[in-house]
Amino acid sequence: MQITFIKKNNSLNDAKANNGKASKATKISLKIHLITKELLKKNNLPTLKIAQDSLEFEAKFLQSALLANKDSVEIFLGCGDEKKIDDNSLNKIGARILMLANGTKYSTIEVLNHFNDEAKNVANLAFGALLQSYRFNKYFEKKKKDKEIKVAELKFSTSDEKSAQKIFAELEILAKNIFFVRDLVSEPSNILNPESYAEICKKIKVKGLEIEVLGEAEMKKLGMGSLLGVGQGSEKKSNLVVFKWNGGKKGEQPLAFVGKGVTFDTGGISIKPATNMEDMKTDMAGSAVVVGLMKNLAERNAKINAVGVIGLVENMPSGTAQRPGDVVRSMSGQTIEVINTDAEGRLVLADALHYTNTKFKPKLIVDLATLTGAIIVALADIYAGLFSNDDSLSKNLEESGQKTGEKVWRLPLGEEYDEMINSDIADMKNVGSGRGAGSTTAAQFLQRFVGDTKWAHLDIAGVAWKGKGDALAHKGATGFGVRLLDELVRKYEK
Numbered sequence: 116m117q118i119t120f121i122k123k124n125n126s127l128n129d130a131k132a133n134n135g136k137a138s139k140a141t142k143i144s145l146k147i148h149l150i151t152k153e154l155l156k157k158n159n160l161p162t163l164k165i166a167q168d169s170l171e172f173e174a175k176f177l178q179s180a181l182l183a184n185k186d187s188v189e190i191f192l193g194c195g196d197e198k199k200i201d202d203n204s205l206n207k208i209g210a211r212i213l214m215l216a217n218g219t220k221y222s223t224i225e226v227l228n229h230f231n232d233e234a235k236n237v238a239n240l241a242f243g244a245l246l247q248s249y250r251f252n253k254y255f256e257k258k259k260k261d262k263e264i265k266v267a268e269l270k271f272s273t274s275d276e277k278s279a280q281k282i283f284a285e286l287e288i289l290a291k292n293i294f295f296v297r298d299l300v301s302e303p304s305n306i307l308n309p310e311s312y313a314e315i316c317k318k319i320k321v322k323g324l325e326i327e328v329l330g331e332a333e334m335k336k337l338g339m340g341s342l343l344g345v346g347q348g349s350e351k352k353s354n355l356v357v358f359k360w361n362g363g364k365k366g367e368q369p370l371a372f373v374g375k376g377v378t379f380d381t382g383g384i385s386i387k388p389a390t391n392m393e394d395m396k397t398d399m400a401g402s403a404v405v406v407g408l409m410k411n412l413a414e415r416n417a418k419i420n421a422v423g424v425i426g427l428v429e430n431m432p433s434g435t436a437q438r439p440g441d442v443v444r445s446m447s448g449q450t451i452e453v454i455n456t457d458a459e460g461r462l463v464l465a466d467a468l469h470y471t472n473t474k475f476k477p478k479l480i481v482d483l484a485t486l487t488g489a490i491i492v493a494l495a496d497i498y499a500g501l502f503s504n505d506d507s508l509s510k511n512l513e514e515s516g517q518k519t520g521e522k523v524w525r526l527p528l529g530e531e532y533d534e535m536i537n538s539d540i541a542d543m544k545n546v547g548s549g550r551g552a553g554s555t556t557a558a559q560f561l562q563r564f565v566g567d568t569k570w571a572h573l574d575i576a577g578v579a580w581k582g583k584g585d586a587l588a589h590k591g592a593t594g595f596g597v598r599l600l601d602e603l604v605r606k607y608e609k
Contacts, residue, residue: 116213116248117268118241118283120276121225145221147190147212149240150174151197151230166191176204177211177586190215197230202239203520207586209243213266222267234278237271241279242286244269246587249294251301288414289601293594296400296407300579300592304379304396309346309427312378312399313354316406316425324413325359339466341445345459346428348383348436355467358409358423362416363609369420370607371477372409372600373467375460375484376402376427383430383456384438397592398460400579401483402427404596411601418608424471426463430456442541446470447564450541458545460486461560468564479508479569481603482561483596484576489553491577498524499595500574502558508569511606512599520587521599523573526555533559 148163155167155174162182166172172180176195181188192215194200194208216224228237248264255262273279299307299315307315313328331352334343339355346353356376363369377398381387387395402425409423437443441453443462447469451462464482471480490500499516501523503509509525516522532555535547543563547556558572578595581588588594 116245116264116266118245119268119270120237120241120273120279120283121270122273122276145188145190145216145219145223146225146227147192147215149194149208149226149228149230150191151194151200153197154230162189163191177207179211179215188219188221194230200231202518205236205239206243206246206520209240209245210247210586211243212240213244213247213264213269216266216269217264222265223270224266224268225270225272227272232273234273234275234282237273237279238282238286241269241271241283242290243587245287245290246293249297249588251298251591253298253301254303285415289411289598292407292411292414293597295410296403296594296597297588297592299403299406300397300400300594302396304429307396307399308351308378309349309354309376309429310351312376312402312427313356316356316358319406319410321410321413323360323362323416324409327357327359329355329357334466337470338444338446338448339470340443341451341462342426342428342466344437344441344443344453345377345383345430345456345462348433349429349431351378351429353429354427355470356406356425356427358406360409360413360417360419360421362412362418363420367420368478369422369475370604371471371475371480372405372421372423373464373471373480373482374402374405374423374425375399375464375482375486376425377460377463378427378429380430380457380459381432383436383459384432385455385457386432387457394580397580398485399427400485400592401425401573401575401596404483404575404594404600407594407597408600408604411597412604417604419604421604422471422475422477424467426467428459428463430459445564449543449563452538452541452544454544454546458557460484461557462545464561465564468561468570472565472568477568478607479505479571480565481508481512481571481573481600483573485579486572486574487554487557487576489557490574493526493554494524494577496577496581498522499578500554500558501525501571502528502555502562502574503571504528504562504565505569505571508571511603512571512573515599515602515606519598519602521578521595523599526558528555528559528562532556533562536560
């Protein structure tokens with residue numbers, strides 16, 4: 116699908132003069148008019164009045180009305196209250212534009228924003244449409260064509276097409292990397308495993324982006340017993356992949372991002388129930404977000420230093436698998452009693468976090484993981500869980516979430532929760548006592564590996580994959596976190 120920006124007088128008064136009829140030159144295209152509640156009250160365009168009176172069009176947010184005759188087809192799309200429209204709502208309107216257009220026979224669509232056609236607003240409409248266009252059709256044969264986008268071109272009318280194109284160019288890079296993340300998370304585990312995933316990372320070629328892969332021998336030498344213990348039951352070798360981007364001042368502390376990359380999680384010896392176990396191919400979503408983010412920072416030439424670290428393992432039951440009751444020694448020297456081998460993500464992150472903190476001495480660390488089912492019970496698929504040792508970092512993440520629509524909700528940490536992961540025979544155990552506060556005790560576990568560094572943990576178990584689509588993504592992988600963290604990085608760029 117092609118997105119273009121055109122300069123054109125898109126006033127409703129001109130449409131009124133034509134009495135809603137299209138010229139022969141415009142018959143091949145469908146026009147979608149964006150209407151706010153305020154505009155609806157002021158305007159007396161005949162076709163809009165018909166939509167209002169006959170189709171009960173009230174310009175509610177994402178409400179639509181279609182009018183057709185032998186000369187023209189027009190869709191009026193409601194945008195709600197003009198004062199409430201922000202970048203995120205513009206993205207949703209853009210996504211709705213594509214959904215409406217794709218349900219028609221027209222291949223060329225012209226979009227007219229009648230309330231505010233400034234370049235930034237129009238670029239955000241186009242960004243939303245682009246996000247909605249994603250499909251993971253790789254493994255379809257017979258039904259592939261039916262599932263593809265039918266719209267060939269979306270034309271967005273604006274008063275400043277050059278500026279809109281410039282703004283959209285950076286948003287297009289962001290969308291491409293969100294799609295890259297969605298592709299990774301959507302891949303089945305017979306294709307994406309710790310070894311093939313590391314190879315994909317090594318093949319990423321972006322000027323200035325350094326990529327290093329540490330294999331099991333290197334990790335063993337570093338003392339990463341916690342991470343290696345998770346993958347020891349699999350035929351596939353575990354890997355740690357490190358991304359470095361130096362776009363800021365030389366020697367300036369980097370921002371660090373760490374991701375859990377369990378390419379398939381059976382639960383190990385503490386094996387999961389068979390129902391829905393196929394979803395465990397998505398247990399590497401946190402790592403995919405880190406890869407997509409680092410790729411995006413490099414491609415948009417972010418003026419900041421950043422590192423990304425992902426731990427790649429497969430958690431399988433076998434004769435060599437880790438057992439409940441085993442004690443492992445982490446890279447930090449702290450020992451861990453493994454009570455449940457299905458609480459493996461925190462074991463991977465423990466070594467990845469300590470490695471990142473001690474090697475790069477970052478300004479802050481944000482980790483992402485599909486870590487606990489408990490976070491889904493608490494927040495469903497609406498918010499990601501946020502845990503942090505720093506109020507300013509939490510505030511920045513919350514503001515970034517509100518702006519991008521990738522929302523986070525801060526949950527508590529505390530000494531009482533920390534005591535719940537103390538072990539009788541080691542420094543800690545990998546699950547808390549009892550069934551309560553599962554997400555918090557997991558975060559308390561991770562906090563023991565970041566020292567005094569500003570740190571935030573995002574539990575994305577409920578938002579990384581959705582069983583039904585939303586405004587900006589179809590059913591499946593969402594790419595949640597790339598927009599959120601890209602916006603966070605912008606707060607620290609100079």
